[in-house]
Amino acid sequence: MRTSIATVSLSGSLTEKLTAASRAGFDGVEIFENDLLASPLAPEEIRARCADLGLSIDLYQPMRDMEAVPADVFTSNLRRARNKFELMSRLGADTVLVCSSVHPLAVDDDALAAGQLCELAGLAQEFGIRVAYEALAWGRHVSTYDHAWNIVEAADHPALGTCLDSFHILSRGSDPKGIEDIPGEKIFFLQLADAPLLAMDVLQWSRHYRCFPGQGGFDVADLVRRVLHTGYDGPLSLEVFNDVYRQAEAGPTAVDAHRSLLLLQETVGVTTPPAPVVPTGVAFAELLTPDAEPVAAMLGALGFSRTARHRSKPVDLWQQGEARVLVNTGPAGRRDGTSLAAIGLESPDPAGAALRAEALLAPVLPRRRAVADAPLDAVAAPDGTELFFCATDRTELPNWRADFEEVPHEGGSGGVREGSGGVRKESGGVRKESGGVRRGSGGVRRIDHLALVQPWHQFDEAALFHRSVLGLHAQESVDVADPYGLMRSRAVTNADGSVRIALSVGAAPTDDTVHAQHIALATDDVVTAARRFREAGGRVLPIPANYYDDLAARFEFAEGELETYRELGILYDRDAYGEFRHCYTRTVGRVFFELVQRDGGYRGYGAQNAPVRLAAQHTVTGG
Template identity: 50%
Template sequence: MVTSIASVCLSGGLTDKIHACAAAGFDGIEIMDSDLTVAHESPEEIRALCERLGLRIDMLQPFRDAEGVDEDLFADTLRRAREKFRTAQRLGTDLILVCSNAATATVDDDAVTARQLGELADLAAEHGIRLAYEALAWGRFVNDYRHAWRLVQLADRPNLGTCLDSFHILSRGHDPAAIEEIDGEKIFFLQLADAPDLNMDVLSWSRHHRLFPGEGSFDLVTFLTHVLRAGYTGPLSLEVFNDTFRQTDTGRTAAHARRSLTWLADRVATTDSHDDRRIPEAQCPHAVDFVEISGADLSTADHMLEQLGFTFRGSHHRKPVRLWTLGTARLVLDEQDKHETPHLSGIGLSVDDSDRASARAEALGAPPAFRRTHTGDHELRAVASPDGTQVYWNDQPAETWTEEFTGGDDGDSSGAVVDHINLSYPWQDFDEAVLFSTSVLGLDAQASSEVPGPRGLVRSQVMRSPDGVVRVPLNLAPPTAPTPPRHVAISCQDVIGVAERARARGLQFLAVPANYYDDLAARFALDTAFVDRLRRLDLLYDRDDDGEFIHFYTPTLGDVFLELVERRGHYDGYGAPNAPVRLAAQRPAS
């Protein structure tokens, strides 16, 4: 697989972008003319830098408003083009992107348009330049890739081909199957972008909301399969216009982008038997093995877990680490981090093959995480997620590592399990977290939702294993709001009983306003005594056609808290109507 990326995908100056793309492992780069225009380096210096870093300049882009114009305007088009061709020569690339006319087109005549494209190609040939003609989704007369291909055929020049852009094709709902009817040698370039399903004008959608493959709603696997079956052998290039990516760290975004191409190529290889693009298959987790909370002093967490009815299973025989369990829900308290307030630092996942899971993560560019082990300790393979949270894979029974903890009691058989792990991200990290969850962890993205918080809407994207046993909701904080704390939800069979016993032991839960219970009584026909019991214990309630959900939240310790839940019937949600209550209650006092 040969990869490329448009410079417009990244923040910073052109030389910063070039260095980041090379470091991320891209083979080539598309130079956006606006990036070159504001660069202090000459085209020759940009070319030399790319050569030194082993990065090809695949294309200079874009050349706009070229065809479908009157003859006077077309004469000026040729003048503009001649200067761009000279710039491309100085950069050392032989390919220029020509976008269909979206501004100055006045002649809706294929014969005229094809003739003008042909003349433009003839001029390009004098400079050794090829032209890739692309149908913009908002092009005035040409906005369909099939139309663009017909015009290329009519012009009939050896140095004129087409450029296929997944956004321009899929955003308009065009069927990509006809791509296979295009001569693969005449597909001069391929640009890939994903996007969320939004109801807005296509130009704004394109300029601000494109995403890297695997983060949106486009079926890029089918799209790319059609392109490869047509015989295309050029680079898989990313062209993603996104306000977030153009403000975030250049190197991190480039690595994020490169991971998305690896994921996409692997998905296509899986469906189309291209074994040369395969990486180790995803290891779908079938259980949460443990959750790790780290901090300099976790004695308050010890006390809270005891109040909740967790069993102390002992201290690690070599490290300042303790294990608490409730049923098969295992919480590891790690005090090796001497400079941090309590925070969720690690997630252990049970998989069939930890070596393959680790190898896949490495192929996708996720760095391995160091974990100090001693002779006799069970070694868990680990990887660092984009935000630093460590993910561990275990393909052995939990007893292989829990036996390292001594001095505690035997576990219970309550049937409690980790129900879900709720992770929160600032606006600039959210899309990368979604891609990491799908590509590295093998989780599926569910439909996103939004809940109101005291500082704006919070977007929630649930990632889950195919069987629904492992659930990881990802929450996107509003741009101006602090990132909400993360939490671990434990499912038990009698949450009211757990709450009563914890309250008797002195644990105060997150306080719920009395107005909530008045609203609850109005929404559901609940027994008054039952509502009073919920009120007394600060329990929250939800119900749908499939079942009921009762839950409560502990106080927040640093950046983490716990949630105890009970699912009745076949309730499969997360108590979303109650999320605003929690967010408001957890808001720091001003």
């Protein structure tokens, strides 16, 4: 199907908006009147620009307060309409959106509305223009799609049809089933937007909180299915008013937007892009650093061993159990300090995973940029993190490990061992012990999760990306209080929890010295792990004594247990499924580590403890 986007959904000048829409792959645009008014380009120039960019102008919008008004107002409205139709002719736009009236003088008279819309359509027809009448959710007398359709039906003019908007329909709680009763050829346009399920004034909700399909709580796909069932063959067009997108760069927003429509088309069954290939584990995390020494000291204290070195690049592999960390000092000047730059994901079908990602507009990384010489498939996530699709244990496929050469054993508990990389049961059942770490030894078994701080504007985009491109499941978003602002956090995981990525974002651009990314390492015995780390010279993040007094009030612990946690800076949480014990290292550059012990199927990430952690990090950094 053809895809379109309203210029109001993107930031910048009209030219920037059009360019972004074209580059992201849209077929057309809705020209929002204010964007045209503010543009120095004449309508003919806009038309030519669109043609150059391969964009059709699918809609001009909006025309307001047209119908069900007193005769003198309507006369003036027709004059205004004629002027706009002339403009549309210069622009080469053949459909205009008319929103149901909110005019203070509008009356509740469907016959009058139909009559005036019929007259308007007659005028439009002279210009070869079609009028698409839409019910605003807050329209004065017409606020539901079926009411608007009744009026269009009564007016019975070939140049008059209806425009359906998923926000206006679903925000009112209207049953979209009735859409199937509208003849497809009378649905002149379909506007799509999703929104988080907020209980708030519908006008404010609409103007500030709309988002792209799949990012909110509406069943937009169900509505689209019903519209397609009518035989509608116009474009799927996004009209999204969102305060965040207004400030974000148009380019990435347009890509995000188009991805949402590609996913929607897949969901409703009109396209079949390559299927998602869900990752089955974390092959490695890669740190970029200008100075390997502090990172090496940290990894060593955590029990990792440097087991291999890249044959041609300054990259070391550190390993413990199935946890692997690459330390790359190559492009050191590229970023400040140490950062988490790439993630290797175990994939049952790396090439298929890359095809899926490419089909959903993820930037495919040139292979020469890959850290390994093996021709790994890799794409960039919205935050710039590089995702490598790996098959560590499948010798028939290109293998990143082949580019590494073992180094002599330097001590520590690790060693070059091939991890299974396959599906592992998280709780109960038999656990495959391929990493050579004994239960209860305090060794690190694998990477539990990766926590990535997202650029402010890209929180919803990041969740949709990981869900649609990687086939991960997005959990509920939670608010976390940082001393200097509220953060939002949301995890994406595969079914068995062997891939968990926690995405987080501050409430607004802010100093992010403590909002570092982190690598959480799974152990069966966090007490032993923390103690060993400390004995090896590692420094854990100090946790305030008051926190432990509160734990004592909230939970009952075995004799001495709480004292041990207090001594080692271990935090504690519990959910309906099990328990969580965890502690944090100090930060190196923009990265820190967490040691976590999950018992009994605990599903969370210790969000309850995050404010204490954040405050402690501010204290340490003096923030």
